[in-house]
Amino acid sequence: MSLFESGGAGTVVAAEWNGREVRTWNPAKLADRDVALTVPEARATEQAIAAVRAADQLVPSSWEALSRLLLRHEGVASSGIEGLREPLLSVLVAERTDAGGAAGWVADNLAVIGTALDEAHAPLSIEALHRWHARLMRHSDRDPEMIGTFRHRVGWVGGSSPLDAAYVPPPPGEIPELMSDLVTFANERVDIDPISHAAILHAQFEAIHPYGDGNGRLGRILVSSALRRANVTRHSTVPISVAIARDTGGYLSGLHMFEQGHAGPWIRWFAQVAQAAADITDQLAARTHRIIDAWNRRLRGLRSDSAARALVPSLIAQPVLSAPDAADLVNVSRAAGRTALQTLADHGIVTPIDARSPGVGRDRNWFAATDLINIWSN
Numbered sequence: 001m002s003l004f005e006s007g008g009a010g011t012v013v014a015a016e017w018n019g020r021e022v023r024t025w026n027p028a029k030l031a032d033r034d035v036a037l038t039v040p041e042a043r044a045t046e047q048a049i050a051a052v053r054a055a056d057q058l059v060p061s062s063w064e065a066l067s068r069l070l071l072r073h074e075g076v077a078s079s080g081i082e083g084l085r086e087p088l089l090s091v092l093v094a095e096r097t098d099a100g101g102a103a104g105w106v107a108d109n110l111a112v113i114g115t116a117l118d119e120a121h122a123p124l125s126i127e128a129l130h131r132w133h134a135r136l137m138r139h140s141d142r143d144p145e146m147i148g149t150f151r152h153r154v155g156w157v158g159g160s161s162p163l164d165a166a167y168v169p170p171p172p173g174e175i176p177e178l179m180s181d182l183v184t185f186a187n188e189r190v191d192i193d194p195i196s197h198a199a200i201l202h203a204q205f206e207a208i209h210p211y212g213d214g215n216g217r218l219g220r221i222l223v224s225s226a227l228r229r230a231n232v233t234r235h236s237t238v239p240i241s242v243a244i245a246r247d248t249g250g251y252l253s254g255l256h257m258f259e260q261g262h263a264g265p266w267i268r269w270f271a272q273v274a275q276a277a278a279d280i281t282d283q284l285a286a287r288t289h290r291i292i293d294a295w296n297r298r299l300r301g302l303r304s305d306s307a308a309r310a311l312v313p314s315l316i317a318q319p320v321l322s323a324p325d326a327a328d329l330v331n332v333s334r335a336a337g338r339t340a341l342q343t344l345a346d347h348g349i350v351t352p353i354d355a356r357s358p359g360v361g362r363d364r365n366w367f368a369a370t371d372l373i374n375i376w377s378n
Helices: 041-057 061-067 070-081 088-097 101-118 126-136 173-189 194-208 213-230 241-244 248-261 262-296 305-318 323-330 334-346 371-378
Strands: 001-005 012-016 020-027 319-320 352-353 366-368
Touching: 001 262, 020 173, 020 194, 041 194, 041 262, 061 371, 070 371, 088 101, 088 319, 088 366, 101 126, 101 213, 101 305, 126 173, 173 194, 173 262, 173 323, 194 248, 194 262, 241 248, 241 262, 248 262, 262 319, 319 323, 319 334, 323 334, 334 366
Parallel strands: none
Antiparallel strands: 001 012, 012 020, 319 366, 352 366
16 A cells, blocks of 8 residues: 555545555545634534524424434435435335335334434444444345445445546545544534534545445434534434435535535535425424324314324324234224224324235234325425
8 A cells, every 4th residue: 555645635545456556535534624614604504503403393302203204304315315215105114014125224224313313412433333334234235244344345436446436435444543533523523513513524424435335324324413412403303315315416516525625615515405404394394283283173073082082193103003003002902903093094094004014923904194104205
């Protein structure tokens, strides 16, 4: 390995790939990066923080599980950026039935986002990242040696090999030190505003590209984790990947600018995306409230103490469920749970769906609150 050139943003390093020499980019450590912002850039981050905090207040803590469907917009869109596109209903069924396939991959992405948010106030660690990666790649057909551990080969982004790639990240030997620096930044740099902190953390992770696969999804999960750690979000997250997916050209251009030493423009673009994600949250929360109001109007003829009426608030947290789920949620027998679901189906609130349960034994009868799911899918 030899150095060809260096600069403040990083160093070009020669590495071997299939017996041939290729050039890789070894980004500068974050401890050595200048992340000072101009006044317009700093103003953009302030506006984004205010918008994200305000949007987060629209998601009550009682909607915590459904707020993971903000993570649907986050997780499904993040997966979509990587070419994994599945309808939300399929993903929700995969979550409940542990199905594989593309829906299972996206469901795994949602599961890791939830775990990362739950653990956000604990110090970030390499061990946590490996664990998240292993969960993210649970349905992958990759070599097991590439799952839950840093890559041990030269990687690349775009193209058919590192010889014609759009970007070739640092060789494997550089990864541990760079990731140690990234973890230190995540845990100790409290002097940087939360939006800039999340933007830098994500961009550096993508520049390192430490894993053989799943770097984009895991890097965007780090954004949600960082915003929760900074208490910018408390109830859920904002679907930043949805906004990124609407400007993938700006996203890739911004990452390239960061890699070349221009942190400010990348942070300003990221701040604008975060503000757009907050606007999406506002719209989704308003539409969800309207659906719930419509449900309550449909059920006016039911007794206030009926199991069906009692089950409605739980649909917000669990929009795909079976009779045993309904029974557990409202503390009734399975027969009563089945009756409650049928009553909701008769009123157009849930719909029977065809979903196979894993393993042996009899399949459950599954129901979905499709009106609710559909508004989060648009």
